[in-house]
Amino acid sequence: MQAGEPTKKKERPLRRDARRNRDSIIAAAAEAFAKEGVNAPLESVAKAAGVAIGTLYGHFPTRRDLVEVIATEKIAAWLEAAQRAADADDPWRGFTDYLEVICKLQADDRALSDIASTDTPLAECIESRLARIRELGRIIMVRAQEEGTLRADVSPDDMAIVIWAHRGIVAATRDAAPEAWRRHLALMLEGFRSERAHPLPVPSLNALHGAAGSAEQRADAQTICKVFGSK
Structure with a gap:
């Protein structure tokens, strides 16, 4: 765009x-x-x-005018899913259901990923909804951690990388096995459970490319991580 x-x-x-x-x-x-x-x-x-x-x-x-019309409905569905997950009685179920919804939306619609990760400013109503989605994403994660079901060392950028990696999985399997992403997500979620936790070998992406990273590395990290609410 x-x-x-x-x-x-x-x-x-x-x-x-x-x-x-x-x-x-x-x-x-x-x-x-x-x-x-x-x-x-x-x-x-x-x-x-x-x-x-x-x-x-x-x-x-402009292309942007058309993208904004298309984006409005897609972002509204995403925001609804985020609010539902944040309000869930079971924080772990809310967390896992939310990731599954995001992955399904992404599998069904390449535009959603493009819209969420673009650096091009969009209409104020879309940007405000994306900001609220990121805020809810942090709430969803923290609730599951406070409950003790999600491992404590998981960060928003870890969640964002799951979504980022999912793009590649969907692209590679879309024609041959369009539902293969569900298996990968289920395996990933099992690794996020606190009862399965072991020390991780390296820090999170933002920690790796924070103050010490190059400007390009920091920009890449921010683009990846902003989908799930990391700063």
């Missing part, structure tokens, strides 16, 4: 045909972004929507 100032749109009712075109573009973009990520060719989106590329740009002058 290209950075830039939000495009200001005139607020006026769309004609029926224009509304139909806009809805078709959004539907086609949602499908293309889910399969290919948010950098899917817009020419292909326009073709799938049955409109000219000029019509697409007439409704969405």
Whole structure:
């Protein structure tokens, strides 16, 4: 996505045909972004929507405008899952269910990962929801640790790396075994239980590339870790 100032749109009712075109573009973009990520060719989106590329740009002058419309619904579903997990009566179940929901959303939709990890500023309503998701992610983790079921040395960036690694697993197995990620996640979660805890060989990512790391290493760590609420 290209950075830039939000495009200001005139607020006026769309004609029926224009509304139909806009809805078709959004539907086609949602499908293309889910399969290919948010950098899917817009020419292909326009073709799938049955409109000219000029019509697409007439409704969405920049890729970012289109991504923000698609992102709103996806982030709302993510936020709902995070709140449900934070409110769960069983903190460990809330923690594991939340990771499973994130992984499923990611497996079904490549755009979600792109949206969550982008450094390009998005609409204020989306950014505020992502900030709330990160806050809830920390709450979900801490509740399970305070209960004693999640090992105490797990950090938010450990959780974020699970999500980051999941992207690669999904990409490698999507065609041959689309549900293979569930087995990997279950194995990972077993290792997070406090009763299985043994000393870890190295510190967390942020600890490794904090004050002592290069600017590039710190930037990479922050991009990875911000998905789950690490600072």
